[in-house]
Amino acid sequence: MVTDFDVVAHYKNLLITSPDISMPVAAIEALVELIKNSNATTMSEFMVSIKEASQLLKTSVRNSISLSAGCDLFLRFIGRSSQDAADFESWKSSLIARGEGFVEKAAACRHKIAELGVPFIRDGSVILIHAHSRVVSLLLQKAAADHKRFKVFVTESSHSQGGIRSAHVLRAAGIPTTIILDAAVGYVMDKVDMVLVGAEGVVENGGLINQIGSYQMAIVAKAANKPFYAVAESYKFVRLFPLNQYDLPTYSADTLSFQELNLDYDMPEDGEMGTIKTDRVTSPSATPVDTRTLSSQKAQGSNPLVDYTPPDYITLLFTDLGVLTPSGVSDELIKLYL
Amino acid sequence: MSSKNVVDDLVAKLKRRQLVGSSAVAQETLKLMIVVISKAPLSTVNQLIDLVKSVGQKLVAANPTEPAVGNIVRRVLHVIREEYRDAENNTNKQGELTAPPSLTTSSSMYNLLGDPTSQQAVYGRYSHALRNNIIQEVKDIRIELETIYDNIKNQASLHIHSNEIIMTIGKSKTVEEFLKMAASKRKFQVLVAETAPSYQGQEMALELSKAGIETTVIPDSAVFAVMSRVNKVILGTHAVLANGGLVAITGTHMMAAAAKHHSTPVVVCTGLYKLSPLYPYDDDSFTVNINPDAVLGFEEGDLIEKVTVANPYYDYVSPDFVNLFITNQGGHPPSYLYRLIVENYHPDDHSL
Known part of the structure; x- marks a missing residue:
């Protein structure tokens, strides 16, 4: 029953x-x-x-x-x-x-993860993080409590607006934090010493499933030869072996499908963007967030929420089982499912 | 001599840099470990672990640029933990069949849901028999250290083929033995970068040519120019880090980068005692700056006042530059090193 x-x-x-x-x-x-x-x-x-x-x-x-x-x-x-x-x-x-x-x-x-990760943060470094991850925030808070001096760039991460939440948490811990546009990742990469991201899931080959935007961040980091570290608790290890972005269980046929022309998707009119920008520019770090482009739920609904970062782009994973190379992940999964 | 005197003696030698080179350091550390363990009082295994750790801390602090010291101490700690576990399992078996031994010794995801009581391993009972077993196992490590060159050089003919052109840098006993072994079966040519300012490459070339190998010394600046003709780069190293990165003589990074540019395979010959569970938190943390006399001597008095002269001894080489590690346990790609670390060191000992 x-x-x-x-x-x-x-x-x-x-x-x-x-x-x-x-x-x-x-x-x-x-x-x-x-x-x-x-x-x-x-x-x-x-x-x-x-x-x-x-x-x-x-x-x-x-x-x-x-x-x-x-x-x-x-x-x-x-x-x-x-x-x-x-x-x-x-x-x-x-x-x-x-x-x-x-x-x-x-x-x-x-x-435990925070403790393992802190030695990787050097004095005077600049760290780029993505959206909001509790474990990444904790790691940075711990590093700040250890009297490490570092600065953080966080992507606004449009749609979930997680970056703004991160910035609140980090500023409260006394870490200089700047919110950047998702599109500015390439722009800031030269100034960055390392990239830190959280994870929704870590897959069998050591790749990473995380909030949308992580993959492009990893590609830019690799191109600029900057270390890309993923931070994840071991209970996020999943038995998936995605071969590409469209291989994830969250993918459905209408993800990023082409929209019909007559849908009620409002394009912002000319000049509108400019006025929004001037309203918001008062606080130096606040990104001009154009909420109006988010308004159409229909247009948003077909956008993916997560993406997959292949293991080749990941330098190391900080987990509670220790600091692992991507190939170490499959070992742990085998131990569990053997 | 009491064990404290022996410890202080080795600490002093390490501090004064009387004892250098990872192989010599490893052997001395192991000898000391045997003395420490055999003189330690028979109390609990936990106390033994603490004692070994405290000795290890002193030794590591005496010369932090020799990771082999810490590695050997960790190996010994691993042996103590394993022997204790075996002994406990045996005594349990004699009583009754208790819980089956856990799948792995290290923590796994499964522990998250595991029995909350069995989380912290307790290292109790320390008996005569256990001590004998531990010392026996530690002596086995010593034999392993002694046979490292043989184990590595025996793989030489698998990696070096007839008429190949091999390039190397610096003077490494492991590489030297490896090439000499290959030379006993095959005919090949070796290019050695002279490795300024220590010129260890010249010494290496001399040794190789004595063994009848066709050897050419090239200036360090010519490495890139001749790389296109090289079939394989074979390197020695001072230490291997947990991510597969190397701490090796200056110039190694340049040679590895040139090899990558030409897609020439880079092979690193190393004993497992050089494998450290530490990560390169900071690229500079393993570098040592030595006497710059060889770069710019005091006879250049006028100039020396006007410039800063640096003579770094080691390079950090990132793991993307290495294709294969040849260890005394066989050939491994850099991505496999984490596995060797799991097998040889206990996670609780990574930071001594």
């Missing part, structure tokens, strides 16, 4: 109530909650309900990459531990305990 517990609602609620928790952790927490509410009486019934719930979760959001990393890790764990479960009820309560323990450890993970 399937319970009437709404796993998706619980998941979404978690993300709203605790903004510090990331998607895979929230997914596992939601699944743990499901186990608590489950009244399944047999192992197979239980397994089916868990699998259904994780499927439900994955289909409930548009960008399911990091969410499914969490679900898959937990399912894998349930599958493995079910083999040496003696008694169903005690096994269930141990699953709940482990799941809750995971949520605590997930926070510790970030601190």
Whole structure:
């Protein structure tokens, strides 16, 4: 019998109530909650309900990459531990305990990564980051607390506006931060010593799935011979092997499809851009954000939210398992899924 | 001599730079480790690890530019941890079948969901038998160090073919043995960059020509010019970093860059004791500036007052320039080095 517990609602609620928790952790927490509410009486019934719930979760959001990393890790764990479960009820309560323990450890993970990454930040360096990533922010905050002096450029990252959030966090930590246009990555690259990005998911070949714009950043960094570091918790490792951008599970047929001419997509009229710019130029670091071009949800809907960065562009990955080369990632995944 | 005296003795030698060169340093460190372990009191393994670590810290601080010291200490620590784990598993087996041993020794993603109680490994019971096992294993490392040249040079005929033109720089015992071994089976030509201002390349060329190899010394400035005729660049190194980067004699970076430009394969011959789990946080952190006398002597008195003379001893070479590492365990691409690090060092020991 399937319970009437709404796993998706619980998941979404978690993300709203605790903004510090990331998607895979929230997914596992939601699944743990499901186990608590489950009244399944047999192992197979239980397994089916868990699998259904994780499927439900994955289909409930548009960008399911990091969410499914969490679900898959937990399912894998349930599958493995079910083999040496003696008694169903005690096994269930141990699953709940482990799941809750995971949520605590997930926070510790970030601190460990930050510690590993800090030595890479040199005094006087300039760092380019992309959008908002909690673990990247933590790393930089920790470096600043260690009395390292460095400056940060952050891309505004249009649509999610994550860069603006990052800038708030970093400025609060006393780090000089400048928000730049997404289109200005090439322009600033010469002044930058290293690029740091977070990750939605790290795939099997050591490549990276992250907020749109990371890939072009990596290409520019490579062309300019600047190190490109990815920062990711190991629970974001996913079993995917994308061969190109259109190989991601988030891709659908209408992503970047050609728009019909008569759609209500308002082009900004001549001169409009100029007036917006002068309003906003007061604060030196604030980017003129043209909210009006974002207005048409229809035009936005077909734009991809994430892109895939192949491993050749990644210098190193900072994870809670240590500092890895991209080829080290597959080793860790094999350990888990062997 | 008590073990403290022995430690201080080696620390002094390292500080005064009486003991230099990664091979000699590694062997002395290992000898010292055997003394330290055999004289350590039989308390807990945890205390032994702390003791070895504290000795290691002193040695590393005495000469931070010799990564081989830290590597050997880490290897020894790894041996202690492994031997302890084996001993514990054995005693557990005699009692009853407890939990199966974990899949891997290092942490994995799986630990995130693992049993919260078994997170921190406790290193307890330290017995006579365990000490003997540890010392035996450490002595095995010593044998490994002694046979490194043999293991590497035995692979020579796989990499050097008849009538090839090989280029090298600096004087490396490993490369020298490698080329001499190849020469016993094949006929080939070697170009050696003279490696100014130490001119170690000239010494190397002399050794090679004594062994009957057709050897040519070229000035460092000619490396690029002749690179188009070279089939393979074979390099020695002072240290290998965790990302596959090299700390090697100055001029190596230039030669590797020229090789990359011409798509000439770059092969690095190195013993595994040179492989360090550290990353090049800072390109300058491994550079040593030595006496600039060889660049501009004091006889140029007038000039010396007007210019700054620098004589850096090492280059950092990034891993994109290296195609293959030949170690005593076989040939590995730079992307595989992380695996060797996992096998040889425990993650808790990376920073001593």
